[in-house]
Each structure stands twice: as C-alpha cells, then as structure tokens.
Amino acid sequence: MFNYTFHWNQALRSLPQMLDGALVTLQIAILSMAIGLAIAIALTLFRLSGNRILSGFATTWVEVARNTPALFQIYMAHFGLGNFGIHLSPYTALLVGIAFNNAGYLAENFRGALKAIPDTQTRAGRSLGMTSLQAFRWIIMPQMLRIAFLPATNQMVWAILMTSLGVTVGMNTDLAGVTQELNARSFRTFEFFALAAVIYYVIAKAVTLAARAFAWRMFRY
C-alpha cells in the first residue's frame, strides 16, 4: 500500500548542514531564555512593587504571553512591528518573540514559587536592616529560582521547539529553516523532517538532563 522508497542517505549527507542549523537553534533558545529570565525577574518585582501601573503592565505581559499563540507573538515581532517601521530581521524577530513568551511563562512560574516562600523570610531580612530590594535579591530570589528551576527547564525545552516557528517569518539558518530548504529542494519531506525531529529530541533531552545535573550540583540544601 505504501509505494514509497526511503532515501535516508540523502538526508544523512545533509546532516552537517542540519547540525549547523541546530547550533543556531540552540543559540536562539539560550539567548531567549537569558533575556526572558531577566525580564521575568523584572516583571516579578513589578508585581511585588504595589505600584498599580507597574503591576498592571506585568500582569498584562504575562496574560498576553500565556494566552495567545507563540506563532502570533513571533509574527507580530516581525510583520506587526514592521507596520510601524520597526524592521527586525527574522533572527531578531524570532528571538524577541520567544523571549516575550519565555518572560511571561517564567514570571508566572516565579509567582507560584514566591507563594511557597514564607513572608517571614522577608521580615527576617528587613529586621536585619535590609531594604526590601536587598531582602528580595539575597533572600527571596535565590529560593525562588531554586523552586522554579525545574519547571523553568520545561520552558527551555519549549523555547527550543518554538524556534521552529521561525520558518514562518523567513528564518532559514536554524534547524527548522535548514530542514525546510533541504526539503524544498529534494521533496524528501519524511526523511529530512524525521532526521530533524531526532535532532530536536536529542537537544531537548540533553538540556533536560543537563538541567537536572546542574540542579543536583547547585541546590545542596
């Protein structure tokens, strides 16, 4: 019933090209995580600030990031901002879109983590003469990052997979982009995408295992 001959050799010959693409994928994922993390910490502080404008801004960010498709977020960064004369390259737009998404999810993660830290921790810090920012930086944040660490690794995996949405804004150097171009030239869709899927899987799995090893090493208390 399947009248199809597999041509794995063709796909495997393109493996070096695809691995180069995988590096770009990993690079975008890591950068978007780093940027997302920094923004998420800022959003968390905004939400804790008690200032209605700041906390409203943070809540809006989190709501939009978590309740609209990641594809739209990336599209908006490329074509949407383009309408206002802000032209981001596919690479930058993809990075901005994913960082936006990461920040929203991570900030929500942090909110949950904060609930697990008793208020008395801040109180203990304040009673030692710390400002509220110092108490957050030195007492609350380290505990928050620890609690949120493993859930955040899910977001890292999600960021890796989200990079594949870059093809929709013309990204052609990451793993999905490279695969798509190879596919367009050869029409060996199954072979190329299956191979790409294996590479995505290996990267995602490696990141998860590395994160666990890191957590085991870092969080000894």
Next chain:
Amino acid sequence: MIEIENVHKSFGELKVLKGIDLTVSKGEVLTVIGGSGSGKSTLLTCINGLEPIDSGRIVVDGTDVHARGTDLNKLRRKIGIVFQQWNAFPHLTVLENVMLAPRKVLGLSKAEAEETAVKQLTHVGLAEKLSVYPSRMSGGQQQRMAIARALAMSPEYMLFDEVTSALDPMLVGEVLDTLRMLASEGMTMICVTHEMKFAREVSDRVAFFHQGIMAEIAAPEQLFDAPQHPETKKFLAATH
C-alpha cells in the same frame, strides 16, 4: 533608651495595644509575660518599625521610630530581633546566614564579615556548624544561629519574641542559656517569654500584659511573689 509613650495599635477592629507606656534603659533586661493575644509580641514588632502604630510614640535613642523620614533600615541595625520561628535562610550555610547582613547592610568585606560571624557563632556554641545548612540542624541550634545572626549586626538592643515557644522542650535550655549569657554581658534586652523561671532569674523588671494593657510592671521578686493586679495573680496561678 527605648521610650514608649501611650502606644495604640489595632489590626482592623481588633485593638491589640491600648495605650502602652514603658521605658527601657540601657543595660536593662525587661521580660514581658502575659497570655496569648495580650499584645506583647506586637509591641516588639512596633519597636523596630516592622509594624506601624496607630497613635503614640516610640523613641529609640532620641529617634522617633514611626515619624516620617525616619530611616528604619538604619534604625534596625541597632535593634536586633529574634522571632519564635527562627527564619533561617535555608539556601545559605550557617556561616553565610550570619555573614549576609553585615556584608550587604553594613558593607563589611568578606573577611571582616566572616570574622564577625565566626565570633558570634562561637559565642552561641555553633563553631562546629559553620558550613552546615540550617535544615541539618535542630530547632535549638537554628534559634541560636538566628541569635548570632542578629548579634553580628552589633545591635545595642535585642528583642526576643517567645524564642523558645516553638522548640522541643529538650532544646529550650540551650537557647535560654544563650539569653542568660547575653544578659550577663550587659545587653539591653526585651524578652517576651512564657518561661517564668527564666524571667525571674534574668530580669531587672518584669511586665505583665493583659488584653493590650500593661497591667503591672515590677522587679521580678515583687511581681512573682507579691503581684498586685488581680489579672497578674490569676495568670501566675494558672501558669505555676
């Protein structure tokens, strides 16, 4: 000197402090006893400005704690407080717990902060536990660490809020011994406690709180042996 003048404090409808007047001199050890909800713990958190007051005044060495413009962070450096729940910072070792505030608040170098921390931890008998995480210690040890953490800021006053109440009875002694040692060294202390024997032994004066009012304050022999206020009599009869 800590001067407390006609302090009122409510939590919503609940009046917790109803006009407290009290002066604590340098070097004095005052213990505060009384039933739950009598306002004694609230008073401590008002003294270092963790809780605002509704009216009245609390003045520490001439600084009005609750006045606008008072730098509470600066004021708190000289008023150490230790709570019933010791609030160890779980992500830091014992040494790091004690070093944190001297480094970040007082701006001491790592070496200076470590020297101070080791000194204070040795003082409370935890010299062997420097690199241990708090979760590996007993409640009594964690509470002594919390005391060392407050002492590392070189406070002039120490407030103790029922520091033995959450402890296993076996561990109460070691913490009280630490407080006794501080008292004998001349530290100005206000101790809210349920340990009557301890109160009698270390205090210069004992205050009895009842329903937000300081019903009686006197030297320990007088308050324990010849209480004047009917509520004091009732309380002491019930706790002896």
